[in-house]
Amino acid sequence: MSCNAFEVPAGPVRHRSSASPASSLLREPLSGDRLPALKHLALRNSETQDDVCAALAAAPVVARLESLDISMGVGLATLGIGYGIAAPDLVAQIARCQLPFGMDSLADVAVTASYAAETELTYRIELINRERDHLAAALCGHGFVVPVSAANFLFIQCNTDRTVRLTTALRRSGIAVKSYDGTGVRITVVGRSASDAVMRILAGWEP
Structure with missing residues (x-):
C-alpha cells in the first residue's frame, strides 16, 4: 500500500481472547510490512492505551515515523x-x-x-479524570466494589437485588444511571456537585 498516514481513534475494545488488543488488532500497522510508505501514525483514545504504548515500544515501524500521536480524548x-x-x-x-x-x-x-478546541478539551478531560478518581475513592471507601476505570464513568458491581435497589434510590433523587440487571450500575462522572449528591444518597446504604 502507498498509504503514508494511518489513524485509529479507538474506543472501547471488546475482545474474545486473552491476547492484548494492541498486539492482535494493531499487529499489521505496527509491523509496517504492508505500509512501506507510512510516515504518520495516530493511535488515539484506546481503553487499553498502556498496551498500545507497550506494543509501540517494540514496533519496527516507529523508527521511520515522522509523527506519532497517542493522545487521549476527542x-x-x-x-x-x-x-x-x-x-x-x-x-x-x-x-x-x-x-x-x-x-x-x-x-x-x-x-x-x-x-x-484542543486546549479546552484537554482541560475538561483532566477535570473529569480527577473527579472520576475522587468519586471512585469515595465509593470504595464506603464499601462498594468499583473496578478501575479509564473512562468518564464508574461501574458499581452488585447482585440483581442490590442493582435494582441502588438504581431506584439514585433515580428517585434525580440522578440518571444505567442499570445492568444482575451485574451493577453505571454512573457517568459529571462534576463535584453531582458526585457529592451521589454520596449523600448512598451515605446510609449498605453495600
Missing part, C-alpha cells in the same frame, strides 16, 4: 464518531443492526470544532 462519543475493528463475523452482526457511514453534518462540524 469529546465526540455522544455523536458516535469512531471506528470499529473486529472479526468478520462480528462486523457482519453490527452491519445488520446499524447503517454504515452514519455520520451526519452535525457530527462533521463537531469533529472540526473539537480538534480546534
Whole structure:
C-alpha cells in the first residue's frame, strides 16, 4: 500500500481472547510490512492505551515515523464518531443492526470544532479524570466494589437485588444511571456537585 498516514481513534475494545488488543488488532500497522510508505501514525483514545504504548515500544515501524500521536480524548462519543475493528463475523452482526457511514453534518462540524478546541478539551478531560478518581475513592471507601476505570464513568458491581435497589434510590433523587440487571450500575462522572449528591444518597446504604 502507498498509504503514508494511518489513524485509529479507538474506543472501547471488546475482545474474545486473552491476547492484548494492541498486539492482535494493531499487529499489521505496527509491523509496517504492508505500509512501506507510512510516515504518520495516530493511535488515539484506546481503553487499553498502556498496551498500545507497550506494543509501540517494540514496533519496527516507529523508527521511520515522522509523527506519532497517542493522545487521549476527542469529546465526540455522544455523536458516535469512531471506528470499529473486529472479526468478520462480528462486523457482519453490527452491519445488520446499524447503517454504515452514519455520520451526519452535525457530527462533521463537531469533529472540526473539537480538534480546534484542543486546549479546552484537554482541560475538561483532566477535570473529569480527577473527579472520576475522587468519586471512585469515595465509593470504595464506603464499601462498594468499583473496578478501575479509564473512562468518564464508574461501574458499581452488585447482585440483581442490590442493582435494582441502588438504581431506584439514585433515580428517585434525580440522578440518571444505567442499570445492568444482575451485574451493577453505571454512573457517568459529571462534576463535584453531582458526585457529592451521589454520596449523600448512598451515605446510609449498605453495600
